[in-house]
Amino acid sequence: MDKKTILAFALSFVVLVGWSFFFSPEPKQPPSEKSPTAENVHPLTPKDGRNPTNIAADPSPGAAPPTEQPVIQREEKKIEIDTPFYRAVFSNVGPTIKSFQLKKYRQTTDPDSPFVELVTLEQGMGDYLTIQFDDSAAGNVRNTVFTVDKDSLNLNEESEPGTIIFRGTSQNGLAITQTYRFFPDRYGIDLAVTAANPTTNSVNGVFRTTLRAIPPKDKGSYYAYVGFALFSDNKLEEVEVEDPGEEEATRGTIGWVSYEDNYFISAVVPEIPAKGSFTGKRLTSGVLEGIFLPAPISLQPSTQATNQYQLYLGPRDLGILKKFGKNLDRAIDFGWTDIIAKPLLYILHFFYQYIHNYGVSIILLTILVKALFWPLTHKSYKSMKEMQKLQPRMAKLREKYKGDKQKLNQEMMGLYKTYKVNPMGGCLPMVVQIPVFFALFRVLGACIELRHAPFVFWINDLSAPGRLFHFSFEIPFMTPPYGIPVLTLLMGGSMFFQQKMTPAPGDPTQAKIMMFLPVIFTFMFINFPSGLVLYWLVNNLLSIGQQYRIYKQPA
Known part of the structure; x- marks a missing residue:
């Protein structure tokens, strides 16, 4: 690579770094609040004639119902899920994900090193990923203990998709059902969260999604964006919170929310894009916390509401994300060079x-x-070769007019014109x-x-x-x-x-x-x-x- 190219690239490095430092986008201002909707609220009318007060919401379509009512657990229980793609541990408190190991990726080049672990939170730092119907005034329902219909789930390449169903009761008496559907041939997980109101009182609440993660210590060594991102109003938006206590909020029609680093991504994708807000925070502990809140709803007596999601916890692989759909491949963004x-x-x-x-x-x-x-660089090198021939004449002109810069420039331009040489001919093709x-x-x-x-x-x-x-x-x-x-x-x-x-x-x-x-x-x-x-x-x-x-x- 010629000297002008190297110099141009070096200067471009400085410009690129300076631009990203001084001209980072301003936080998006939230628009005015809109009145909440309740499009996913349905009457709680069982077909079998049972009293609505005795049942929970039906799971998502296609999910196999449990053969019998599970035994009620009064303390935390761990449920292990093993598929060809990952090994996960769920907790019935929340419910939430306690561990998620990617079986196709190791932590180091050693083939015997542990699998990549997406859940890096330490004890006391909160839950990695929870999706709940929050009907509490304090906005905190993570300590709800659910029953679960299985102790474990193992899927091999020939297995049919499997389900795990969590059932619990909120502090206001709502029957909450979370139905997870796991697949043997993909990273994606289907989730249906249903809140049913068997009481005689109306209950207000919201389907709350919470993501927490610890960013890497050496963030500067990463070449991709690290932090929260979402697909809002048909465009990618990054929510950066660098300092402890910092908070940034945005609103829009949200297609998915995620936490991503250089190589992996954890995303929550509503089945239907929902109007709502996303707030990213950096807690004083250093933990990043992202909260997605769609419009709140009011559950009248004997009604239920269901929100369906797809979860993706896996690699930032463009082909895999493209196959997943829902515009999740837009999470891989190379900035102004993307095209x-x-x-x-x-x-x-x-x-x-x-x-x-x-x-x-x-x-x-x-x-x-x-x-x-090749044609551009060929032209550039030929131009430099012609310039090389003029070096002796140019040196004489510099010596002759070293005290008169204006006259020197005039003579130089005359020299270029006489020999039909473009002084920028060696640089412009390289800039392209x-x-x-x-x-x-x-x-x-x-x-x-x-x-x-x-x-x-x-x-x-x-x-x-x-x-x-x-x-x-x-x-x-x-x-x-x-x-x-x-x-x-x-x-x-x-x-x-x-x-x-x-x-x-x-x-x-x-x-x-x-x-x-x-x-x-x-x-x-x-x-x-x-x-x-x-x-x-x-x-x-x-x-x-x-x-x-x-x-x-x-x-």
Whole structure:
């Protein structure tokens, strides 16, 4: 890659970081409250003629009813669910999720390491995910103890979907039923929450969704958004709360709410998008808490209300989220590069289908991008070659008019015109490529497919920095693990070699900057994921080859 390209990319880094820091979007102002609706409220009229005061709400359509009434539990009970995709533990208090382990993802590259655990809350930090009908004045119903119809549920690849039904009574006497439906072939879980009023009094309440999580300690190393996000009014909205005690609220027609990090996402998706509010908070304990409240309802005597949801707790995999539907794939957002980044990601998947090695797929993707821009870079290098021929004449003009800058500029422009050289000809074609570079930067930095994906030799995780050998002592500017960053050093060497091939800039200040850029970029990339460094190295090598071919051509 030529010097002007490197300088343009370096400046673009500064502009991009500055823009995100100084021009982050203002919090969305909530519109005026609308009157609540009760479209999901139905009369409690059982077909079998039973007294409404003796029954709970029916589960969702298609859910198998229990064969007998469960024994009432007066203390917490753990229910284990095991499928080919995850291993979960539910509690009958809430009910809530106590553990959710993804069986296709390990915590480290060690094949015997534990599965990825989505529930990272410690004791006393609250519940990870709860969906309840809240009829309490204090807005706190998490301590309700439910009965449950099963102690465990095991599904294999040939199993039919299975259900677990929780039943409980609210403090105002409502019969609450939560029916979970689990599938053996997907991450998605169906949930129906029904509140039935068998009393003689009307009861006001709201279907409350609460998400809690602990953000990663080193959030700066993540290349994707980390925090709460929702799909509201047909667009993605991120709710960032950085400081303890900070709170941000938004309203709209909400299609889903989620907590996501670099690689995984936990989402609650109402069956029908609902008008309501979402409030994100950072508690003083550091826990992030998100609360989704649709419009409140009033349950009259002998009526019931049901809200249906789909839960997704799994990887931020574009293909899987696309298949899930409900616009959940919009959770993967590459910002202003999205229109370029997602096609590049699909191409990366295409190569992997045949190669089965993401390192080789990155190389092929880099070659493809380089081929697409070959005419532009060819024009740029030819322009630089012409500029190189004029360097002696330009040096004489600088010496002759060093005290008269205006006259020097006039003579320079006359020189360019005489020899039909465009001084910007070497830069503009490269500027066009900057959006593609940043798109690749975002894709390769936040692509779950590269997580723990091996390449060759010591590079066993393309989503992490590559280190040859591991040292017990710390190395300045390097994050653990400490070792020899061979791939990064090769990349820095390729930049240095390319710099030697490129004509020195006429401006002494620019020449000094260019001299140090290979060193600066080597330190910048020392903690970058191997996949990113591999892309940059291969791109440099291809640029060196193209540059060598042009410079060796006769004039």
